[in-house]
Amino acid sequence: MNGSDGHDVISVRDVTKVYEMGDVRVEALRGINLTLRPGDFVAILGASGSGKSTLMNILGCLDRPTTGEYYLNGMEVSRLTRAQLATVRNETIGFVFQGFNLLSRTSALENVELPLIYADFTAAERHARAKESLRRVGLEDRMTHLPSQLSGGQQQRVAIARALVNRPALILADEPTGNLDTKTSEEIMQLFHELNAEGRTIVLITHEHDIGANARRRVTLRDGEIVGED
DSSP states (O other): OOSTTTTOSEEEEEEEEEEEETTEEEEEEEEEEEEEOTTOEEEEEOOTTSSHHHHHHHHTTSSOOSEEEEEETTEEOTTOOHHHHHHHHHHHEEEEETTOOOOTTSOHHHHHHGGGTTSSOOHHHHHHHHHHHHHHTTOTTOTTOOGGGSOHHHHHHHHHHHHHTTOOSEEEEESTTTTSOHHHHHHHHHHHHHHHHTTOEEEEEESOHHHHTTSSEEEEEETTEEEEEO
16 A cells, blocks of 8 residues: 555545435534554544544544545545445454444354454464454453353453454554443553554544543544644
């Protein structure tokens, strides 16, 4: 992937997102500009309705901007087809969600293997990668457990292991501590610090300022615009 943004993981240029609902026009994002370098750890902060979830969806190639450009590892991805976006997502991005999104009747190991099913891996390679990911998050002794047999913090660790299994350059975490108590939240954030120290770029979406304080950069959204950065 070449181009003027080849050294940036993310480059968002003048991105807008407009939703048309009948006669109602909602400007969810209004001229967003954002650049992330390899190894950045950025928190995107904002209240409900600020536009942070919309921005997350665009950064994660789950949606496309109405106008503007989005470069991911130097590739302009904002105009790709749905199929092309799916390929980019699977190869480049690891997702962590508030609700864990684990399959309830599937073991921790099998949940972590899921992203690899669509890639060109043998069953043995999938097992090996999934085990490596679970070891990385400290769950080597819970590989055969179902989600219902795990605590909330352990379930989120499985979700993080799943996000890591494709060895992505970028991890997008959407309110990853939203369903966790304070102590468990701190443990999960410590894990993100460790992953960032290993060189992974992390984008953390949160409305909680104490969670956002864990990041090295903080970007604040309000009414679809960036109103602060530190």
